[in-house]
Amino acid sequence: MKANYQRFSQAPLKKKDSWKKNPAVQYFISNSGILIALLSLIVFFALTTSTFMTTSNILNVLRQISINAIIAFGMTFTILITGIDLSVGSLLAASQVITIGLLFMGVPIVPALAGGVLIGGVLGLINGFVITKGKIPPFIVTLSMMIMARGLSYVLTGGRPMSFNNDVLSFIGNGYIGPIPVPVIIMIICLMLTSFLLNKTKFGRHVYAVGGNREAAKFSGIRISKIEMMVYTLSGLLAGLSGVILAARMSSAQPTSGSGFELDAIAAVVLGGTSFSGGIGKIGGVFIGALIIGVLNNGLNLLHVSSYWQMIIKGLVIVTAVYVDSLKKKKRR
Numbered sequence: 150m151k152a153n154y155q156r157f158s159q160a161p162l163k164k165k166d167s168w169k170k171n172p173a174v175q176y177f178i179s180n181s182g183i184l185i186a187l188l189s190l191i192v193f194f195a196l197t198t199s200t201f202m203t204t205s206n207i208l209n210v211l212r213q214i215s216i217n218a219i220i221a222f223g224m225t226f227t228i229l230i231t232g233i234d235l236s237v238g239s240l241l242a243a244s245q246v247i248t249i250g251l252l253f254m255g256v257p258i259v260p261a262l263a264g265g266v267l268i269g270g271v272l273g274l275i276n277g278f279v280i281t282k283g284k285i286p287p288f289i290v291t292l293s294m295m296i297m298a299r300g301l302s303y304v305l306t307g308g309r310p311m312s313f314n315n316d317v318l319s320f321i322g323n324g325y326i327g328p329i330p331v332p333v334i335i336m337i338i339c340l341m342l343t344s345f346l347l348n349k350t351k352f353g354r355h356v357y358a359v360g361g362n363r364e365a366a367k368f369s370g371i372r373i374s375k376i377e378m379m380v381y382t383l384s385g386l387l388a389g390l391s392g393v394i395l396a397a398r399m400s401s402a403q404p405t406s407g408s409g410f411e412l413d414a415i416a417a418v419v420l421g422g423t424s425f426s427g428g429i430g431k432i433g434g435v436f437i438g439a440l441i442i443g444v445l446n447n448g449l450n451l452l453h454v455s456s457y458w459q460m461i462i463k464g465l466v467i468v469t470a471v472y473v474d475s476l477k478k479k480k481r482r
Contacts, residue, residue, distance in 0.1 A: 176433055182476070183420055183437050186469070190441065194448035201451055208330055214443030215336035216241075216391045218436060220410060221417040222343040223387035225435050226380045228418055229347075229360040231427035232287040234381065236276060237388040237414060238407035239298035240269045244392025246302045249311045249402035258317045265396065266389040272298055273385015277378035287381075295411070302404040312401040322397025332394050339387065344432040356380065360427030416463075417442050441466070
């Protein structure tokens with residue numbers, strides 16, 4: 150009788166708590182700190198500007214963040230293994246230059262776009278190879294690649310912008326599928342693919358293992374050098390894809406493009422809850438981080454805030470959001 154009473158008395162509790170296992174609920178709980186920061190920004194700019202909440206501006210914000218978000222997805226993998234990729238902005242510029250350059254040479258649009266993405270992957274692979282085989286810190290290697298890839302862009306263009314008009318190229322950068330801009334659709338696809346790769350594959354589990362405890366991962370049979378090379382190649386490919394999208398949006402290649410993009414990508418990753426100590430982070434959180442950066446940039450521009458003050462405000466918001474999120478994590482622990 151006592152056992153039956155305990156069994157039935159506990160059943161309502163299990164039913165009551167079952168909602169916590171819902172993936173959507175877990176996502177909101179785990180990212181509550183940065184979601185509060187994002188919603189606060191949206192409410193503030195909606196109240197202080199008349200155009201922020203218009204459909205055209207919302208779509209414009211999503212289009213603007215697509216490039217930073219795609220780069221940040223790749224940056225997440227490098228930070229998860231306690232690395233970093235400072236070269237992504239320069240890889241974007243090199244990809245942009247290669248894409249437009251191939252079109253100038255008469256290469257068909259599809260191979261030209263593929264070439265732009267692949268050059269990012271090749272340069273990313275070089276990063277990974279030098280880091281793993283040379284045992285050189287990622288900061289130094291990717292800083293060197295940042296300088297070399299930027300120099301390559303200047304050499305190939307002679308320091309001048311290159312323009313090229315193509316209907317397919319323009320559609321990729323400025324077109325719509327239904328009411329959604331094409332760059333936003335590409336960003337969503339990258340979000341889904343990288344999230345699947347990180348959470349549902351052997352490669353993703355190995356990324357977390359290497360970042361969580363490198364020695365334990367080594368003794369468990371994980372080829373750390375292989376994982377590192379794959380991670381930096383992926384980061385380069387996504388930077389290359391961002392370069393192709395930017396080239397499509399502008400119908401041109403600028404050797405100066407992408408300057409400082411690595412900082413916005415790192416900010417989005419950190420805002421998204423990814424730890425610099427490695428092994429902790431989710432792509433979904435990084436996407437919210439990219440949204441915060443995009444909303445902040447757009448709202449401050451609508452308020453005609455000086456770019457000098459924008460840097461100060463952006464830094465304060467990032468610190469505040471990370472602090473709130475860290476408090477939430479401590480409370481859960």
